[in-house]
Amino acid sequence: MVLAQSSFITQMEYSSLLYKNPRGIGCNKCHGDKGEGKLIAKYKETKKVKDGEKYIVIKLKKELRAPAIDKLSYAEFYKALNTNIQGMPKYYLTEKEIKALFFYLQQINMEK
Template structure:
């Protein structure tokens, strides 16, 4: 009887310890989000959005009327999560400059967490 109680206690402790290992990851959500923000699928969000807190000029060009146009990436740190997901998951035509990254839900959440908690 005493051995059975000890075995049950030992088993419960091991399950608890294993659960802690599973819930703790090698890097934090912030670090994972930073990694994805800088290079999710070949080109990072930071290339166009910089730190995400202001509009960034991507290019200036002349249109057919020889008028100077400016292509800007908008700030993204104040965007709602719903809008953020919508922009990242909507298929785009050739007229939209935002690339498709085919991110998983977890990757999108991590990037959003990163830009919302970006350290100054």
């Protein structure tokens, strides 16, 4: 009888795969390859502002940016993943997965 190894990939390989594709959408898509934060979208917002007796239209250029996550402590990282944050999808990660993601960010940023 052949027994399977306990793991066929390294912790870094598992962590990298998880960071790049947890539940179908990778952390790297918004937070960058090393968690440095990233521009997600640019958009324009139009506001009407009262100017005396009339309204004027103001066009604002805005950006939606994902924050850097590469310098968070584990407690901050864990809290961010378990708090409803506008714009951040909810992944329902296990504690093991959260630790793996944190490990990945720590390891990949040692290369900087």
